[in-house]
Amino acid sequence: MxxxxxxxxxxxxxxxxxxxxxxxxxxxxxxxxxxxxxxxxxxxxxxxxxxxxxxxxxxxxxxDIREKEGGYRLTSLIGGSFVALLAIVFLILL
Amino acid sequence: METMSTQMHLNHKQAQMNILAFWFLIGAEVVVFGCLFGIYLAVKSLTGQGPTPNELFKLNEIMLSTVVLLTSSFTCAIAVYFLNLSKKLLTLLFFLITILLGLAFIGLEIREFTLYVEEGAKISTSAFLGAFYLLLGTHGFHVLFGVIWISLLLVQLWLKGINQETAPKLFIASLYWHFIDVIWVIIFTIVYLIGKV
Amino acid sequence: MTFRYALFVIVIISASGCSNIAVLNPKGSEAQSELNLLYLSLALMSIVLLVVFTLFTRFLMKYRELPGQENDFPTQVNGNKKLEITWVVIPIAILTILAVPTFATTYQLDNKTEIVREPLEINVTAQQYKWKFHYPEHDITLENEVKLPVDRPVVFTLHSKDVIHSFWLPQLGGKKDVLPNQVNKLTLTPLETGVYDGKCAELCGANHALMTFDTTVIEQEAFNQWTRVADIQED
Amino acid sequence: MMNVILDYLLSLPSDIIFADISFTIMLIATVYFLTKYAKWKWLWSWITSTDHKKIGIMYLFVSFLFFIRAGIEALLIRMQLAFPNNEFWVFQGERFNQLTSTHGTVMIFLVATPLLIGLMNVIVPLQIGARDVAFPFMNSLSLWLFISGGILINASFVAGGSPNAGWTTYAPLASKEFTPGPGNSYYPIGLQVAGLGTIMGGINFIVTIIKMRAPGMRFMRMPLSTWSMFITSILIVYAFSALAVALLLLTFERLFGTVILSASEGNPLIWQHLFWIFGHPEVYIIALPAFGIFSDVISVFSKRKLFGYPSMVFAIILIGFLGFMVWVHHMFTVGLNTNITIFFALTTMLIAVPTGIKIFNWLFTMRGGRIRFDTPMLYALGFIFTFVIGGVTGVMLGTVPADYQYHDSYFVVAHLHYVIIGATIFGVFSGVYYWWPKMFGKKLNETLGKWNFWTFGIGFHITFFPMHVMGLMGMPRRVFTYPEGDGLGFLNFISTCGAFMMGIGVLFFMINIYITTRYTKKRVLNDPWFSRGRTLEWTIPSPPPAYNFARLPEVKSREPLWDAYERGNKNINFIGEYEDIHLPNSTSLPFFMGIGFLIASFGFVFEIWPVALSGMLIVFLMMSIRSFQQKNGIHLPKEKVRVQDMRGED
The missing domain is CATH 1.10.287 (Helix Hairpins)
Structure with missing residues (x-):
């Protein structure tokens, strides 16, 4: 204890x-x-x-993003950030 | 009760699935806020007849709401820490502080908005202001939703204690709260600070 | 199936002879370079179609289940590295052949406005269901019709008063959107005299279909004559 | 009072009166039959069900209804366009724009997407050896949000006017300044509700596939259908979030007066970017599951292992990834920077490579097999034929300068129908014929199936092939009329004939369902496809019990059932003992949440805030109830499961 x-x-x-x-x-x-x-x-x-x-x-x-198995949490976040980044970049370039 | 620790509740299969689902929801939310930031950055310079970001923002007050929200994120982490120790009352207390801080944040934001509107910076004044209110409003709505959600969970926690059902819910709510805070950090930097540069 | 493919080719080839298929019957240098790319891509894609449909027909005829084969267990294969690499490499090669002239032409067409010398400038204003053409040089305004001299590049400066429209003269060249918040430029060079249809290609409201204009391409002499007369009439 | 109502009704345009009357008749007929055969309780049991198979079937049923509605719209469009300078009924100008807009919107959002989600619901848990999806409650909620959004968009026609700015609803045409009626408010609000359900569905399937696979089923042992539906779910989560923002933006623009999309003060191109950031992945959202279905069907009906499984999986992932980076090819004529254009042209062309991999792998799957031409296979073959044409025109559209000519012309209309009908609708037909015995325990009639395929397939090519040429002739899309004398009239007339032939094809399908349900008595085996089945769904009874698998299946390879057949066994081994099975309660909350959203949406569309607020309150109330509910579920004791299972094996 x-x-x-x-x-x-x-x-x-x-x-x-x-x-x-x-x-x-x-x-x-x-x-x-x-x-x-x-x-x-x-x-x-x-x-x-x-x-x-x-x-x-x-x-x-x-x-607690570094979970023990799979790395799905980070994957999900990276996927979202990738799409978000594309959107941001091309909206700025508009 | 020592044998069924909170960790075991959280490691239960259904709880693990809920947490995973929530992370994918966060992935979706990242896209939502990413697009909103994109819109904001695209029309930032289109201020038309309205004020520019530099004229509009009052950094001191934003700093206050930032500290409030950061603190709430911290108290939320503390609450989860006590949740892990299966300390019902302390968990309750710190979550309560969290939602009170959340409410304070909403109050500050409403005050900020009414001030702007009084100065003539309405949602329809310019594209910049439209995007600003859209982004901030979406975030503020998330905070409000979080406050209501966590308060409902606290009632459940009060009634049922920490168990298989409430522990994962509270944990997920805390994830949500931290995520809102992450978004705020970005808003604070991109909208307010860079707007002032 | 090969029959239908043959039909496809016949339709396209015979169509190119027909004068009523606007895109295949260009009267402007831009439309011509766009058409060349169309033919190039069609030719390359025909190779793909030919290969796929040949294999498709052959496999279907050869490997259909015959009576008495119901309880067969055909051998199972996982794949074939060499074959799989082949159909990665060959498409990439085909696409490269297509991509190089595509990109070159794109740069050429997009930057033409800066290159051409002594172009005829026309300001185009689109407004729900009508086109206004203004010749700043001669201060002439036309509605739903435009007169162009042959063999002289024309720079259209496109702007919209309300919603998004799209400026399209199929026989002279591809389209360009007409935006309310920004000015776009499109260069076209008519090579033959005649009357060509122009239209709006972006849905712009109830009478989108009726938002057309006539383009008359005339000899340079006649054009000069016309501008002079029109100028006098305006005054 | 009666007079007032009568006057109002008579003042309506004739098409709306017609729609009102047919709707009333259908409603009365439905109520009459439900009462006559005492089926209300039965209906309620479906509405409140959380069983993934029932939810899937409801998805299929409701989206099929929408399919018929949008199909009728397509016929009306084709009738207006059959002749030059035609004036068919009332469908010119504004009315015609409403037709094309709702046709597109309904077909993409309320037909293609949910049909595939329906099949996903039925199939994914069965193929991975799970007893249900990860979140049965959320699954039901997805369904009811979809239906709620669908009703809203469908009701727009008779209640205030439909959206009329095209299915892409470009600003500023879609803003209040140019289309003041409620029509274009229906679009963002209805789709927002339906899209929310779709995102939930996507998350649900991601978690189901990650966490609920049977022991031994590794990722690289999943059937291709499941793989493609997994990738689709991921695309849904990201793409529909972008759509949610676009719709939110349009809603604010119309209801709260923001000027972000306005021409004078904002930038209308923002809408186009956001819409296509969603819009292009959406094409793959509805194409990939179809690819998966074809992979399974071709392999089963050729009696061959899928050729190049790893490269197929890789191709799906690559397509999903590249799908997010090509959206600007819908905007080549906008006048963007040339370098941006070139970048997107390049990615567009690149996507042809993984697609090519898939086509050749399918072809070589058939090589060396024993091909049977049952209806599912016919649709798969029809798909290959059609999709290759649609694919090559896709590459042609990617060549930027030539696209300046194709863009927004009928060439694009032809291309998109070749791709979407060729992949999605053929895929759904193939999948429905293939899994119908699994869903209902009866096989659809083969003769009618073949009639269905040939009329629909040939009609399809007759309808859409001429459109390539129409586009090259200079016919822009979304026009309600065209002048005489360009030779356009002839091609349009052929196209209209083809459209009616497709309609007959769909009629054959409906007759088939009726005849099969009514007259076929024979129940099918676990594997009705002549012992050719390869994957887990064919190892359990047709239709499966509520819990799918009495005992968990043993998975040691990619195609467990086929391997068992090759070893001379009748079925695979099920491991483990019988155990108590826990099933979720049925629940009416999602249904009421759907109603809440419907009320709220009407409030928003007509800007009656108390109605909107009360609708949201209902939703919130239901969520709170759900949060406090004890989720006990139903327990099936293992003895009962064992007895049922033994009976099934006889």
Whole structure:
């Protein structure tokens, strides 16, 4: 019972860390934009990168995307992203 | 009761199928939001008589709703953590905090929209605003649906406890909630932040 | 089955002789290059059709179940690597033969507007169920009819006032959509005098079918004469 | 009061009066017969059923009704076009546009797609050795959403006017500015409801196939039908989501005044992109299952193993993947950047390669076999013949400059009917003849089946082959009239004759069903196809018991039944003991949810918000009830299963 709680304690720490990181990244992106510290093209790349990190954290830490068998969860997501990306690219090129 | 842990509930065949089905629904939702983002990006510059993104958005308030939703995602994760430990009351508590934060988010969004409309930025003002409200509205509707759904599940959790039936449902609801949050992160970045650059 | 295939070829070939099949009877250089591609693709595809229908007929005749064979167990094969590779490679080869001229012609047709020198410019405005042709050079406006000189490239600047239409002059060249939110350009070069049908090819409402126009291609001299007279009349 | 109603009725156009009268007669007749033979309870048991076989049969039945309706529309279209400058009944201008629009919409969304989903429902669980689909409740819900959306689109004709901007409903013609009536609101709202059901169905089958295969049935041992239906389900999930957004956009445009698609302030091309991002995969959604059916049928009736199974599977996956990357070939004339055009022309041509693989594999499956020409096989052969023609015209359409000529002309009409009828409708006929004994325990009459095939098939070619030439003559699609003297009249007349021949073909099919149901007494064996069956569905009784498999089948190869035949056995081995079987409850909730959606949709179409809201409330209420329900299901004790199973084997 004691070992269990220690293990779970570690887990809750992980969750908390992920959350903290996300808030941090959001705040950072927010301030970068608010004060326009960097030139726009680079800024866009940077905040997009921040968003990507946050998405990966959500999927991996909170949503448990790395299941044990099959990899169907990731496959489903990749399939959707592929179609979505095609749509976005060609709608922008419009 | 120790023998039937939540993990076992979640590993049950029907539960596994439900979770898998839900992941494919997420795949579908990715396409839905992807297309909505596509529409938004395609007409972003078509502001016509209406305000531009830069003129319209007030970043400080968006930051607040972002923090609210991120926190709700975190409390939701905590709730699932307690669900895994089969702690009914704590699960209930944290899910409750989650939906309260969700409600707060909806409130903030409604306030934001009414403010915009008062400034004359209506849905029919320009293509940009149409796409903006369409995207944000779809997301907001998802949040609202999540709030109602989770509250119904909480009633069930209260009545029946953590069992074969409620555990997978709550787990799936949490997936849904995190997914909404993922979408918000993208909206926050692409719509608000880049709109301000 | 080969009979029907033969019929297919006969219909197409005999049709090409018929003057009433507009696309097969081009009077403009763009329509001609489009027709060349049509023939090329038809020829290549005929090879495919021929191979498939020959195998199809042969296998059906040879391997049908004869009386007394009801309880046979024919040998079962999984496949054949060599054959399977063959029908991946050969179609790719055929498609390559088709793709190269296709892409070249596409670039050529799409960018023609920039290349041609001294074109005749005509602004086309489509509106539910009518076409307006405006010659900016001579300040002449025609409705549902257009006059063109022979052997001179014409650049049509297409714009719509309401919904999406599509500008089509089958004997002079392929179509181009007429959009309300953007201006499209289409270059056509008539090579023979005559009267050709023009139509709207995109469903645009109740009288979509009636949204047609006449195209008269006349000698350059006659055209100049006409513009002068029309100019005077306008004044 | 009576006078007012009478005046109103007399003020209607004659075709609507006709439709109203025939609808009323049909309704009264249905009610009369149901009451006379005391079948209301029986009907209710079907409506509330969650058995995948019954749901599949209902899918087939309802979409067949829609097929007849849209088929009649096709005949009306052909009658208007039979002669130059013709004025048939009221079908000119606006009315004609309504005909073509609903013909296309109904055929694609309410006939082709659900017919195949119906067959999927019947077949997939049987072929993978499962007792039901993964989510029986959701399955029933899919059905009722489809019916609800279908009723909505079908009702539009008599209630306010049908959609009239073509089945593609291009903006800005479809926006309120140019078509103010409710017609074009029916389109996005009705399809949204039906599409929602389709997405659910897609998810349902993905999970069923991933999680519920019998022990030993690996992915590479699944029958080709199941494989193709698996890939189709994946395409459905992604493609219909894109459609959902497009429809949402159009709904907002029409109901809430957004200007995203408007010409002056937005960009109408957004609709075309979104629609075709869905639209092209949709072609494969309705073609791939047909490919699967043909693979099974050709292999069974040739008594040969499918030639090149792995490459067939690979081809299906490749087609599904490429299918998402070709949509712009519907938009070549829009005036896009040349590089984009070229990219999509290339992917379009590439798709011919996997399709070619499939055609040749089918041909070589027949080689060395013992071919029988029963109706399912006839349809499969007719498919190969037709589809090859449709396929090569597809490649021709992919050559961009030539497409500038073909685009939106009758050449395209010919091509799309060759592909869609050639694959989907032939496929469904083939599948229905093939699996009819499994569904109903009786074999459809062969003589009538052959009459059905030859009239329908020859009629088909007579109808659509001339259309290639009509297109080259310069006849644009969706025109209600054409001038005299181009030689068009002759070809159009031939085409109209062919259309009636196809109609006769469908009549033969209906007569066949009637005669078989009424007069055929003989029940068929597990495998009615002369002991040629190869896959699991032929190892169980026809029709199968509610639980399909009393004991789970043993799968050690791709074609377990055929292998058993070759070893001299009559059937495969079933492993394991009899066990208690758990079946889902029947439920009326999906039916009421369908009604809720129907009410809500009418509210949205006519913009009466209280009605829309109350409909949504019904839906929501049903969902809540469902959420709180105890799902006990029905338990069949193993003794009972054993007794039933033994009786079946006699």
């Amino acid at each position: 004691k070992r269990l709680s220690k293990h779970t304690n570690k887990e809750i720490h992980k969750l908390f860390l992920s959350f903290l990181l996300m808030i941090l990244l959001t705040a950072l992106a927010f301030f970068l934009v608010l004060y326009q510290l960097i030139s726009p093209p680079f800024l866009i790349v940077l905040i997009t990168f921040f968003a990507l990190i946050q998405i990966v954290i959500q999927l991996d830490r909170f949503m």
